[in-house]
Amino acid sequence: MKTISSPFSFNRRDFLTINSVGLAALLLRGSFSTKADKLSKGPRRLVVLEMNGGNDGLNTFIPYGLGAYYDRRKDLAIAQSQVLPLNSKWGFHPALPRLKKRYETGQVAAFLGVGFPGKQELSHFAMQDIWRSGYLTGFYDKVQTGWLGRLLDQIAEPTIPLAGFTLAASVSPAMFSQADKNAASEYIDSTSLEIPPELTNILRNSFQKMAIANKTDNPVLKVARRGMVNSLPIADLLSKVGKPNSAYSQTYTGYALAFTAQILAANDWIRVVHVPLPLDFDTHVDQLSRQQANLSELDTALESFLNELERLNLADQTVVVTTSEFGRRVSDNDGDGSEHGTDHGTANTHFVIGKRVKGGMYGDSPSLTKLDSNGNLIITQSFQDLLATVAEGWMQASAREVVPGGKVQNIFS
């Protein structure tokens, strides 16, 4: 699969001008949470996992009790003896024993049949666009904000320079926002500002001054300047972030989540972390072995991450949600030999994980017999409902503004 990213452009009406005194104040360690929070200390955080390529939900949360599952999937189905059963009808993919255990302790909500409610386009580019924008019409040159960006515009503290973090080299379109309190980095050591101590104030001052718009700037210079506004805050944040826990950061996914844990632990700035998982879920070929490898790496990393949140006293305040641009075709794509895989699909199962989640299944499972004209599942709930639920139900923003049209489900206690 080759993903083609959306064009990156944003407009900001205002930007932060920081004078050196203000910056010094911001560099102080300490908590900035001001909202009284009924739950334990610190504000609520959201970690969004993006399973790019289109994870096969049917083999992840498996309706193995249905004959139609085996009839349709044939060689691609997970054998009954391998499924990790929850009951006589549903079970998890064999690579997810830890997630299954959490599900059984009631910490996991499984949203069934989640997808795009409009005409199915089955294109990575178009569907990633739509999911990230949070709008049924996607970005399409008109919209400049993503759902997580709009969420942060609502809840972020005005005095904090950064509120969102993308675990990648560039900010995800899902995080595009008016206030642009966005950081991005793929590695903890990708950048550091090594300035001779006696020059720190002078040079930092100059970097900030060069970020201030000038009436004579041409449009490109304008954008170049705006890019500098967040550059020092990102460096400052990264300098506070501890080293990712080596116990589970040997895999790429483990590293991403271990890094995420440290970002959340560093201070209260970052409210949303967007993690495009470094795994390719686009299983046109070799689905059985590739999904096994993907889900296994995810299961181990996720469990370590959730345990670490517990140790860092962040578990009560943090919810994890999965996203993916689509599920996959019900039947395999008729590859000969062992190359079985699936084409692009529609409905998917997504998980919301956290200690305050009221665990269980939400929504109706899509029919395996009544499919659409492409042989795909017909969705039973809109992706907007999943996004609205975490945006309002957990992060306490107004879903109407963050994901207009999305129905908030009551899944948190």
Add this chain to the structure above:
Amino acid sequence: MSDRAEIAHLLKRTSFNVSLKQVEELTALDWEQALNVVVDKAAPPQVIGKPNFRNYYLSPDDEDEDYDKDFYLMVEFELARLANPIGGLGDRMLWFWHGLITSGYSEVDVSPLLYRQHKLLAKHALGNFREMMIDITTDAAMLTYLSGDGSTGDAPNENYAREVMELFTLGRNNYQQSDVKAAAKALAGWYLKAYPSKSGPFDPNRIKAFFDPESAYNEPVTYLGVTAKFDVPAIINQIFKQDACATHTAKKIFQHFVHSDPDEKTIHSLGAVFRNANYEIKPLLAAIFRHPDFLSSKARATRIRLPLEILLATAAAFSMPVADLDHYTYFNATKHWIFDPPNVAGWPLDNRWLSAPQALARISLGLTAFELPNRNSAVQAISQAKEPVLEALKQASLYEVSTTTLNEFNRVASSISSSQTRAKALLALAIASPEFAIS
């Protein structure tokens, strides 16, 4: 005599760095003469020799750490080549093609194969676009990257068939889904031979593309309106018969060298030039740089710089070998490894390169000026200059800066008493300035 600013602008777009000496030399000519020197007479990229590859094959079960070593060697080799002597229009075009007709280490493990493709692109960079496309269709790295290797008539792989039209030649909406299927069939039957069966020393030159008629499709297909049996040249020729081929490609080249928003008339006329020149690249470049838009305000200081360009310009500003700059950290932070684009779309020229993480990476790169020894020639030149600020701006080839940036240069210069430290601080500031991110 030409206008100095216009000459500097021309040189910025047609090379990887601009020295004051070059500006002086070309300003002495008139504009048409300058274009003749820099564009019409541009030399093709000189890609001579090769990196010291290990030539050790790793079977799929082995750790791929040693494959990384070959990849890094190749990156360093190319950076050194581009830096000295500083690459001109031929090399700018070479890296334009790399960003358009993509392949990368993410899929192609064996770097000698990527290097072979690099030489192929260099050969055609200022040559003929149609010949380039015919050759690259059966290039070993491309057959690997876009799944042509092993694509059979029974189960034709559509990857190259789609991207060759969507991204490399025609652009979206200029072909049908049925054309993708047809091209996939016609291009089936190619495979790479002579991969070793186990780990050990090997000669990568032995890995070659072969056509096996037994696994090909062998029936006529209907492709872009014509029903026939197509081989590789025929497929490419049929693409090149479409009007969109010339206009789509001319537009991309225009956007890379002039500005991002050419009007329809411009695209149409440049497409005609390209078509009438039978897809020779130099006549198109001659027309592009002579187009009135090139000197218009839309084109002046509006070209977003890619990390490769910023890295080379920084090494030049620091008068240091590019090998001494930490390109490893910089390419990781900017996600712009040469020979390893993030995906088949290459490195689109848009605002992502001006975002905060990119700015931070550039500022960080600039701060390595403080690691320069005092005897470094750039440090010396600035510390001994009567006007250190002007000298620093010259070193960094920043011929036009905003008052904001100039104020900061002056402020920093007057705040530091040690002349060497001042020189290094001014160099760091130059790289950090927003103007350095733009050409």
